[in-house]
Amino acid sequence: MTLLNIAEPGMSTAPHQHRRAIGIDLGTTNSLVASIRNGNNMVLPDAEGRMLLPSVVHYQSAQPARVGHTALAQAQADPANTIISVKRFMGRNLRDIAHAATLPYAFVDTPGMVSVNTAAGEKSPVEVSADILKSLRERAEESLGGELLGAVITVPAYFDDAQRQATRDAAQLAGLQVLRLLNEPTAAAIAYGLDNASEGVYAVYDLGGGTFDVSILRMQQGVFEVLATAGDSALGGDDFDRCVVDWMLQQTQLHGLNAQDSRQLLSLARQAKESLSDHTDVMITTTLSGANQFSLTLQQTEFWQITQSLVQKTLAPTRRALRDSGLSVTDVKGVVLVGGATRMPHVRQAVAEFFGQAPLTNLDPDQVVALGAAIQANALAGNHSEDQVLLLDVIPLSLGIETMGGLVEKIIPRNSTIPVARAQEFTTFKDGQTAMSIHAVQGERELVSDCRSLAHFSLKGIPAMVAGAARIRVTFQVDADGLLSVSARELSTGVETSVTVKPAYGLSDDAITRMLQDSQAYASEDAEARALRELQIDAQRLLDATHSALTEDGETLLEAIERKQIDNAITELQQCLQATDRPALRAASENLNRATTEFAARRMNRNILSALSGRKLADVGT
Amino acid sequence: MSITLSATAAERVQQFLKNRGKGIGLRLGVRTSGCSGMAYVMEFADTANSEDVIIETQGVKVLIDPKSLVMLAGTELDFVREGLNEGFKFNNPNAKNQCGCGESFNV
Numbered sequence: 154m155t156l157l158n159i160a161e162p163g164m165s166t167a168p169h170q171h172r173r174a175i176g177i178d179l180g181t182t183n184s185l186v187a188s189i190r191n192g193n194n195m196v197l198p199d200a201e202g203r204m205l206l207p208s209v210v211h212y213q214s215a216q217p218a219r220v221g222h223t224a225l226a227q228a229q230a231d232p233a234n235t236i237i238s239v240k241r242f243m244g245r246n247l248r249d250i251a252h253a254a255t256l257p258y259a260f261v262d263t264p265g266m267v268s269v270n271t272a273a274g275e276k277s278p279v280e281v282s283a284d285i286l287k288s289l290r291e292r293a294e295e296s297l298g299g300e301l302l303g304a305v306i307t308v309p310a311y312f313d314d315a316q317r318q319a320t321r322d323a324a325q326l327a328g329l330q331v332l333r334l335l336n337e338p339t340a341a342a343i344a345y346g347l348d349n350a351s352e353g354v355y356a357v358y359d360l361g362g363g364t365f366d367v368s369i370l371r372m373q374q375g376v377f378e379v380l381a382t383a384g385d386s387a388l389g390g391d392d393f394d395r396c397v398v399d400w401m402l403q404q405t406q407l408h409g410l411n412a413q414d415s416r417q418l419l420s421l422a423r424q425a426k427e428s429l430s431d432h433t434d435v436m437i438t439t440t441l442s443g444a445n446q447f448s449l450t451l452q453q454t455e456f457w458q459i460t461q462s463l464v465q466k467t468l469a470p471t472r473r474a475l476r477d478s479g480l481s482v483t484d485v486k487g488v489v490l491v492g493g494a495t496r497m498p499h500v501r502q503a504v505a506e507f508f509g510q511a512p513l514t515n516l517d518p519d520q521v522v523a524l525g526a527a528i529q530a531n532a533l534a535g536n537h538s539e540d541q542v543l544l545l546d547v548i549p550l551s552l553g554i555e556t557m558g559g560l561v562e563k564i565i566p567r568n569s570t571i572p573v574a575r576a577q578e579f580t581t582f583k584d585g586q587t588a589m590s591i592h593a594v595q596g597e598r599e600l601v602s603d604c605r606s607l608a609h610f611s612l613k614g615i616p617a618m619v620a621g622a623a624r625i626r627v628t629f630q631v632d633a634d635g636l637l638s639v640s641a642r643e644l645s646t647g648v649e650t651s652v653t654v655k656p657a658y659g660l661s662d663d664a665i666t667r668m669l670q671d672s673q674a675y676a677s678e679d680a681e682a683r684a685l686r687e688l689q690i691d692a693q694r695l696l697d698a699t700h701s702a703l704t705e706d707g708e709t710l711l712e713a714i715e716r717k718q719i720d721n722a723i724t725e726l727q728q729c730l731q732a733t734d735r736p737a738l739r740a741a742s743e744n745l746n747r748a749t750t751e752f753a754a755r756r757m758n759r760n761i762l763s764a765l766s767g768r769k770l771a772d773v774g775t
Numbered sequence: 776m777s778i779t780l781s782a783t784a785a786e787r788v789q790q791f792l793k794n795r796g797k798g799i800g801l802r803l804g805v806r807t808s809g810c811s812g813m814a815y816v817m818e819f820a821d822t823a824n825s826e827d828v829i830i831e832t833q834g835v836k837v838l839i840d841p842k843s844l845v846m847l848a849g850t851e852l853d854f855v856r857e858g859l860n861e862g863f864k865f866n867n868p869n870a871k872n873q874c875g876c877g878e879s880f881n882v
Contacts, residue, residue, distance in 0.1 A: 156855060156862025157817050159791060159801065165816045190862075191787070192795040192819060200859060295859040 155298055159191045164536055173297045174332060174534035176340070176526025177289055177306045179282065179320065181240040182362035182389075184208045185520060186289040187527035188297060189536070194344075194527050196520045197296040205519065206292075210284045211235045212271035220288040229416065232257035234271045238363065239285075241386075242267055242278040243323075244315035266319065279323045286327035303330035305530040307522050310336040310368050310382045332533040338368035339377045340525030341491045345513050347372055353486035354380070354478075358504050358512065360467060360494040363389040367471045369478040369485075381477035381568045383470035388463065390426075390494035396460045397422035397451070401437065405447045414441045429453045430496045457499040464503045471507060477568050488512040493519045548573070552607075552629055552637060555592035557582050558686040559601045564629045567597065574630040578644075581625075583697070585617040589625060593639045593652075599679035600686075612641040614648040620694075685735055692730055692742045699723060699749055702756060710755045722748040778803065778830055778837055778847055784854040784863060785833030795819060800829070800836030803852070804843040813846065813880055815865055 166172060175197075178185045183205040187196045196204045203222070211224035212234045219227065228235045236258070247253060247262040259270035268277045286306075293301060306329075308320055317334055324331045335343075338357035342348065347355055352373050359366040366384035370377050398418045402408075410418070421437055428435040429451065438448040475482065488508050494500060495518045504512050516524065553563040556579070565575050581589065589612045596604030615623050624644040631637050640651030699719065707716060722745040729741040780788065792798050800823075804816035820838045823829065828844050830837045839847060850867040870880035 156857065156860055156864055157815060158862050159788070160816075160818045162802070162818050162821055165806075165818055191791040193791055197859070292859065296861075298857075298860040298862065 161192065161536065172534040172536050173293075173299060173301050174527075174530035174536070175289075175293045175297075175301060175304045176335075176523050176528070176530045177286065177304050177329075178337070178340070178520075178523035178526060179240065179286065179306055179308075179323075180208055180361065180522075181238050181364055182208060183519070184285055184289060185523035186293050187520065187523040188293060189527055189531040190297070194524050196517075196523055197293055199292055206285070206288060208240065208285055209235060209237050210239070210281050212273035212276060214272040216273075218273065218284050220284050229412065233259060234273075236269060236271070236276070236281045239278050239281040242269075243282065244313070244317075244319040245278070266315075279319050279326060282320065282323035283326035286324055286329055290327055290329050301329065302534050303332040303530065305333050305335050305340075305526040305533065306331060307335050307337045307340045307526050309366060310338055310379045311366075311384070332530055335526055335529055336368075336377075336379055337366070337491070337522050338370055338379065338382075338489075340522045340529065341489045342370055342372070342377060342525065343528050344516055344521045344525035345487075345489055347487065347489075348377065351486075354480055354484050355487045355489060356471075356475075356485050356508060357489045357491060358467070358471065358495065359384075359491035360500060361389050361492040362494070363387070363391050365389060365467050365470065367467070367474045369474050369480065378570055380480070380570075381474045383474035383477065385466065385470055388466055390492070392463050393426050393460050393494065393497070394419055394422040396463065397425055397456065400451070400455075400459050401447075401449060404449050407441075407445065407447075411442060414445075417441065425451055426456070426497070429456050430498060453498075460497075461499070464500055467500075468503065468507055482508050485510075489521070490514055490518050491521050548631055550595045550605075551597055552593065552595050552631070553604075554579075554627055554639075555594060555601045558690045560683060560686055561594055561596070561599060561601055561604055564627065565631065569631075572630075572632050574628060576626050576628040579625045579627055580621050581615065581618065581623045582620055582694075584619050584701075586620065586623070587615045587617055588613045589615060589641065591627060591639065591641050591650075591652075593629070593637070598675065599683045603675075603679075607637070608639065608652050610639075610641075610650060610652045612643065612648065612650050614646065615643050616646055685733060685738075688735060688738050688742070689730060692726055692738060695742060695745055696723060696726060696730075699745065702749075702752065706752075706756055706759070710759065711752060715752065719745070719748045719752065777849070778832065778839065778844075779851045780833045780835055780837070781851060781853040782833060784852045785835045787854045787863075788835050792819065797821060799823065800838055802838045803847060803850075804840055805846040806843075815880075816843075817863060 160166065173188070175186050175188045185196050185204060185206065187194060198204050199206070206221040207225040209221065209224040209228065211219040211227040211231065213219070218224075224235060228237060242250060245267055247260055247267045250260070250267060253260055261268040261270050261275055263275070263277065266277055266279070268275045290301065304324065306320060306324055308317055312320070320334060321331050337359065341357050341359070342355055350372070353371070355370045355372060357368045357370060359368075364384065364386050365388040366382065368382045369380040371380050401418055401422065417439060421439055425435045425437050433453045434450055436448065436450050440446045485508055488504060488510065490501065490504065490512045501512060501514065548565065548567060548569055551563045551567040552565040553561045556562045562577065564577050565573055579589070590609065591612060592601065592609050593607040594601055594604040595607050598604050612625065615625070625641055626644055627639065627641045629637065629639055638651055638653040640649060642649040703719070711719070722741070726741040726745050729738045732738065788801050792800075798819040798821055800820045802816070802818045802820040805813050806816055807813055823838055824840065826841055827838045828841055830839065846869055847867060848869065850865055850869070853864045853866060855861065855864050867880065
């Protein structure tokens with residue numbers, strides 16, 4: 154028997170035509186499902202009243218997969234078949250997964266995306282995520298009393314096209330219709346009703362179990378635009394637990410604990426951490442194996458002290474996101490806290506101090522993303538008369554092309570909102586060059602070798618001209634789905650060629666974070682490397698020009714002694730060319746320049762003479 | 776000829792109205808559709824229509840149009856939990872037949 158819910162005025166459905174829609178926060182550590190019932194937005198609990206579903210799946214042979222708490226319980230006993238944090242593998246190749254060797258899984262390097270060999274066969278991250286989603290779907294169907302119209306599923310703002318597509322595929326496999334994928338920070342902002350608030354810039358600070366993300370959003374006319382994202386994919390509440398364990402070990406002078414004891418300490422640490430959000434001290438008492446007993450008291454102030462460095466670590470990405478968005482803290486109108494770890498008072502305090510204002514905290518930080526997704530789902534299902542919230546995305550890393558000497562010319566800077574198109578003109582490097590190889594790359598570094606290669610293609614049919622005369626316009630275009638197409642067009646003839654690539658395909662957020670960090674850490678090395686390459690290119694161009702001049706006029710215009718001087722300068726420059734000694738290279742280039750100045754002048758005079766000879770002054774004057 | 780809310784139902788309606796932040800009461804009604812001829816309507820009410828019959832029960836204002844009232848007279852609205860699912864249930868003495876799902880009925 155169907156139980157009825159209260160609808161918005163005029164929005165009653167016909168019998169059997171329910172518009173049940175759900176919002177799903179498919180998290181790295183935990184997942185949640187929320188829905189609006191009787192005008193009430195609520196996270197749907199399981200039969201035991203638990204809101205969070207651990208994002209863990211345990212596979213057994215010839216038995217259905219276990220999902221959630223029961224799967225998590227198997228993590229110690231059967232690590233190889235218990236898939237934890239599968240979100241980190243979504244849309245990834247084996248080579249993209251950092252520390253694959255340290256993980257307990259039998260990875261299979263399947264094309265397109267990595268898989269894991271389990272007792273139930275080969276499982277791709279899409280299938281594992283589908284099992285999690287299926288469990289949430291069943292919970293929602295039981296709670297809402299029937300079939301669902303669809304779901305809004307949240308993804309990190311930095312998720313690329315491959316990861317978004319993998320999430321969609323997982324939903325489809327789980328029998329869910331995806332109404333929309335929604336960025337997590339945007340979902341949080343919607344949960345706080347910021348889409349109905351006044352226009353402005355908002356920051357979303359998301360400190361989860363194992364990941365930290367910070368996003369800067371701009372809300373304009375009910376539309377959220379992600380201005381910038383930054384984060385640390387290996388920083389979360391779990392690190393605070395480990396700090397407390399280290400403190401316990403230091404206090405008790407215990408060493409070499411077995412796995413069971415370590416696990417016990419970790420769970421005690423977590424309880425202590427949670428308790429210290431509301432209490433000024435906590436007593437930690439336990440008996441470990443071998444009758445090892447201890448009883449410790451941890452003060453809130455001491456806990457803050459030992460974890461202060463972790464809190465500080467979140468502020469660097471926060472600063473970076475703000476800088477990338479081109480804004481300062483005074484531009485930020487509101488700050489939203491997401492993730493269970495933001496319950497800790499010293500985290501809240503650090504955020505408040507950084508932004509100079511108290512963050513929004515009245516919603517449960519574990520639930521805020523799912524609640525925002527539910528609001529969006531409800532609107533998309535047609536239960537809500539107000540206009541739906543639109544969304545814009547950004548590209549996570551700069552896109553550019555390789556120029557001479559392995560240098561990168563950035564065409565679209567990172568954090569540009571998509572869709573976007575940018576064009577830049579390039580020219581030929583050598584006389585008579587009729588083809589140009591276009592190499593599209595992604596990354597923040599100055600040298601191609603430090604960036605990620607996306608695509609190679611060539612533009613052929615450039616008319617033969619002197620170096621630098623051809624004009625080739627290279628256009629980069631990223632559509633709303635994050636698909637990049639690159640085209641090159643020679644402007645005088647109109648010959649054109651193009652290629653379509655998926656920009657961030659197979660790039661993990663770790664890799665993205667690392668590439669961003671490297672670009673800052675190596676800024677001075679990169680500048681040095683670029684300067685050297687540029688000198689080398691200039692030197693090579695000078696050598697090429699000298700060679701061709703010598704071939705043409707070396708015999709007729711030069712004395713033997715002059716020729717020898719030039720040859721010596723050439724040899725000297727060639728020797729410096731591959732070295733990294735910039736002053737020497739510059740000196741050798743200048744030397745060759747000097748040695749050829751007279752020669753160049755004679756060629757110029759001779760050419761002018763031959764051009765003028767036999768012509769009347771009147772012809773030349775015009 | 777009246778309509779009543781069970782204590783649980785009244786408590787829930789009040790809570791939902793409070794969370795919603797606006798609304799003057801609960802609109803109940805009947806419209807013709809569904810597999811057994813008629814279907815229940817249950818909505819938040821933001822405004823009252825001039826012909827509405829307003830019944831106060833358990834501290835909740837219930838708004839019903841006179842035509843629906845005929846079909847609903849004597850009904851008790853209850854709020855029940857069945858497993859994970861929870862929601863409202865009409866106990867309507869006028870309903871002769873219900874469809875299997877209970878969403879529609881005839882008199």
